[in-house]
Amino acid sequence: MNKFLGVLLLLSSFSLFSQSSDDEIQVKNIYNTALTNGHSYQWLDHLSNEIGGRLSGSLNAEKAVKYTKEQLEELGLDKVWLQPVMVPKWVRGPKEVAYIEAEPGSKNEVPICALGGSIATPKEGLKAKVIEVQSLQQLDSLGEEQIKGKIVFYNRPMQADLINTFRAYGGCVDQRSAGAREAAKYGAVGVIVRSMNLRLDDYPHTGTMSYGDLPKRKWIPAAAISTNGAELLSKMIKWNLDTKFYFKQQCEQYKDVESHNVIGQITGSEFPNEIMVVGGHLDSWDLGDGSHDDGAGVVQSMDVLRLLKETGYKPKRTIRVVLFMNEENGLRGGRKYAEVAKQKGERHVFALESDSGGFSPRGFSFDASDAAFNQVLAWKPLFKPYLIHYFEKGGSGADIGPLKNNEIAMAGLRPDSQRYFDYHHAANDTFDAVNKRELELGAAAMTSLIYLFDKYGVKTQPQPKIKG
Amino acid sequence: MNKFLGVLLLLSSFSLFSQSSDDEIQVKNIYNTALTNGHSYQWLDHLSNEIGGRLSGSLNAEKAVKYTKEQLEELGLDKVWLQPVMVPKWVRGPKEVAYIEAEPGSKNEVPICALGGSIATPKEGLKAKVIEVQSLQQLDSLGEEQIKGKIVFYNRPMQADLINTFRAYGGCVDQRSAGAREAAKYGAVGVIVRSMNLRLDDYPHTGTMSYGDLPKRKWIPAAAISTNGAELLSKMIKWNLDTKFYFKQQCEQYKDVESHNVIGQITGSEFPNEIMVVGGHLDSWDLGDGSHDDGAGVVQSMDVLRLLKETGYKPKRTIRVVLFMNEENGLRGGRKYAEVAKQKGERHVFALESDSGGFSPRGFSFDASDAAFNQVLAWKPLFKPYLIHYFEKGGSGADIGPLKNNEIAMAGLRPDSQRYFDYHHAANDTFDAVNKRELELGAAAMTSLIYLFDKYGVKTQPQPKIKG
Structure with a gap:
């Protein structure tokens, strides 16, 4: 090493040290x-x-x-x-109401909330049979025959074994954002989406949804159900395939x-x-x-x-x-x-x-x-x-x-x-x-x-x- | 590199790779x-x-x-x-009671809890003037003259700018563990310790304390006060140096x-x-x-x-x-x-x-x-x-x-x-x-x-x- 280079290196290391120390x-x-x-x-x-x-x-x-x-x-x-x-x-309007009707006359109230951007249900609310799905893709195999006139219930949970929970969210959120649009194409009358929540609890989680380029006359109301509510609804459907779901929401776009x-x-x-x-x-x-x-x-x-x-x-x-x-x-x-x-x-x-x-x-x-x-x-x-x-x-x-x-x-x-x-x-x-x-x-x-x-x-x- | 060494390195790197992959x-x-x-x-x-x-x-x-x-x-x-x-x-016994008496007849109830290992107060409780300190060392400079007959109030907060909160705890906990023992040496009649909590809230935090080799007749009761309570007590003392503190606890060692x-x-x-x-x-x-x-x-x-x-x-x-x-x-x-x-x-x-x-x-x-x-x-x-x-x-x-x-x-x-x-x-x-x-x-x-x-x-x- 020549002297000049040595001095240069010495100076630069001093300067690095003092920079780093100032930053610290x-x-x-x-x-x-x-x-x-x-x-x-x-x-x-x-x-x-x-x-x-x-x-x-x-x-x-x-x-x-x-x-x-x-x-x-x-x-x-x-x-x-x-x-x-x-x-x-x-604007959301008055608090939403929903219940599961697992057999005629029974009412299991469950916590729901309208998804942001959704239309209201009819004033008296909406009651229909429910069909549970795990993905948008599943709609294609079920077809209009099994979906028409029903409420589609999206129930794919967030993936628990991902360390980054935002990735788990990313893997689920299509149900919320596009669920109504896609189900409407097969004649569904409404959509209920399992909340994007890794926990089992009683809070429904809202979030934005979009009807895309679906003609307005085909729009159907969409709501999120709490994770506990989703678990219950899923059980009820297994117990009785004719289980109905009722919900009422009065949200409005200005x-x-x-x-x-x-x-x-x-x-x-x-x-x-x-x-x-x-x-x-x-x-x-x-x-x-x-x-x-x-x-x-x-x-x-x-x-x-x-x-x-x-x-x-x-x-x-x-x-x-x-x-x-x-x-x-x-x-x-x-x-x-x-x-x-x-x-x-x-x-x-x-x-x-x-x-x-x-x-x-x-x-x-x-x-x-x-x-x-x-x-x-x-x-x-x-x-x-x-x-x-x-x-x-x-x-x-x-x-x-x-x-x-x-x-x-x-x-x-x-x-x-x-x-x-x-x-x-x-x-x-x-x-x-x-x-x-x-x-x-x-x-x-x-x-x-x-x-x-x-x-x-x-x-x-x-x-x-x-x-x- | 000779051939033998080359093969050895190759093998060892394979083995490292496969180990690491199994572990992953x-x-x-x-x-x-x-x-x-x-x-x-x-x-x-x-x-x-x-x-x-x-x-x-x-x-x-x-x-x-x-x-x-x-x-x-x-x-x-x-x-x-x-x-x-x-x-x-x-055993703690019935819930503790405490209040600040900033002027005769006034009662500001504050949340306290007996420290683990403390003795009880007299059955009717204990009321005395309070002296606020920031450390055990401060007792030495105050001396018996200013401490005797009083309740010592340790109020040094946890240090907020430490990233590791256990270090902040370590910097405070002597007040809880040794506060009564040291204050008793100067004739204090009781000890109130600010809770080891970085937040301002209404929960008193217990924890162990020791009388060390202090003769049993010199033991004095010790309790923790919530951080909000500690802030209030400190203010009251500044407002009136004759502020008294009352507390009653019925804990017992079996x-x-x-x-x-x-x-x-x-x-x-x-x-x-x-x-x-x-x-x-x-x-x-x-x-x-x-x-x-x-x-x-x-x-x-x-x-x-x-x-x-x-x-x-x-x-x-x-x-x-x-x-x-x-x-x-x-x-x-x-x-x-x-x-x-x-x-x-x-x-x-x-x-x-x-x-x-x-x-x-x-x-x-x-x-x-x-x-x-x-x-x-x-x-x-x-x-x-x-x-x-x-x-x-x-x-x-x-x-x-x-x-x-x-x-x-x-x-x-x-x-x-x-x-x-x-x-x-x-x-x-x-x-x-x-x-x-x-x-x-x-x-x-x-x-x-x-x-x-x-x-x-x-x-x-x-x-x-x-x-x-």
Whole structure:
């Protein structure tokens, strides 16, 4: 080794050491601040307990827009604004009623809820024989002969042996989203879907469904039944093939209404035109108060900007928090945000979404170039003391999806997923199911990742190889 | 490279590949069985909901001994037996009463509970001025002059910015365990301790305390106050230095009684004299039903032997499940087990304890030789698909502690710790706070580790270095 090279290596290792040490200090500072002086939990308390469920187009959704805008304004950001977006307005109406009639005159009441986007039953409700199926494909083999005039009962459970419960959800959700559309083609009069829940309990879980291009006259009502209810119905059908099901729901689709994405930003000191987005969705389903889905992501994203300010960090790039409207039944907010960004010629280099619940964070999944992903892998040791260990390529988030292009790196926070579907889209998705520390640890992990990408920039090209 | 060496390397890499692949299949089999056909959750349901809190010496503890022995017998193990052990019997008596008297005649009731091992107050209760302290050390500077005749109120909270909440517990628990003993030396008449809880809520958390070698006539009653109660009391004292505190508790220490460790084993097919223990403690505190502490560890340990059988694995070594009695207030079961093992000249090569709650498992901590620890590190890739990432040197478990010698490798399951102290030793440590999947994932991780140590043996010497 010649002297010059030796000195160069020595200097570069010093510089690496001091960088790494600065980063260690800043990440520790972020975590300490989040855990001892975070705001996520009190914001979530307000969103959940003072406002409540925030379905797109509802008065509560508008209250949430107003509240979060005010809260962002209090943070002293460089800019806070509302971005108008037209959203669908679906209203559940009075509580649904359902029972199993295993023999004439008997009534076993079971908990159901209308699926989001479904039509109502006739005013007096709907009663028909039930046919149980495990998949959409099974409809083809049964055919019109066995389906016509009946209620189709989709009862394929989530797969328990998958570690990632979102994969189990992905393997089931076609029953909810396309079940009514497909059954209607064979003349079914209604659809009952087993709730997307790994637990056996009494909560029906709603969620969006679509009639696709089915002509409106063919639309049939669709509802979810609790997992315990599904088990009971299945047993009753085995006991008597002529078992009937009755349900009544009075939901209604109104005209689109105007709502808003809520946006706030710290303008970058060096590269203001490089925008990094962090966000979650402000709307929720109507049954619970949407604490995990996605109140948690909203308040964590707000806290990212606050934690950067509290720890005295001045971003080089523009850090923007976006609270998207209408993820649940339309994704209109996410689409609008990307559309406006494109119109304005804004350059987005990174987007991070939190929409997997407020549970203990495990890491992030990335939709990014190898170059950007390798940057993250090099930061793994910084996250290790905080038990953030999961860094994998995969999806990011629904709301930031429309921003995708060749340049942007995208990521999703990945909390522990085991409890998520106990609460998802159900009446028990409430504030008490969120642990303050778990929520704050998520905000700290997100802030740390944003800090690192801001400090070092997002690599969009493969890093040049150093010759050995 | 010569030909011979080449063939040798090729063979050894084949053998490594096939080993690893077999292990991948067996670990997957263990996880799938745990998640789709585990018994942990139904056993815990019985322990928690049919039996309930299992304080040493109580009727419930004896019911738990009987129940778990029967359940182990049903598994068709090679041997199931009870190991007698004398345990302390402390009884709480009627629910405690306490109030803050911030001015004469005012009464602010607050939730307290007697600490395990404390004496009762006088029958009519105890009322005295309160002095708030943050540490045992602070007593020295206050001295008898300011302490005598008063109730000492220990109010140092758990440190919120520690990621490992057990460390935060360790930094506070001296107030509970030694607070009464130390305050009595300065003439205090009673002790109130802030609950070891990171959350603000209304549950007082009990736990063991000791008077050490303090003469019995100097013993003073000690109780825990809920964190909300502690905040209120602290405020009241600031408002009026003459604030008084009243409490009444009727707990009593009886003579030791006989109880049992519950033990079952699969006898090893090749090395029956190499014993590997897996266990948790059967006793619990009396306020809740002890689902997390340590019903979870008990049922997971039972399921380890069952999962090995269900997956068709025949252990080479003797795998023994030990359900220890009296971890909470004496550790008599752990000591007895080690004492008998020593008498019999039994050789224990590995011991694993689960006593950190039934939450999502993150990994294990090890008290083991470098050789054994390095074995585990080599297995990390097998655990990665199951999000088991934490493998560190550190403590193992209280009950297995007395087995420690130069040879044995010891480990503790490390679940996510964020929620643990929300429930620890409190009335809300109940079945509904345990998630079925999280519990089962812990059992699967434990079973996988036991499987690997059984298959490959436990290295007790440093591995010979291969020359380059």
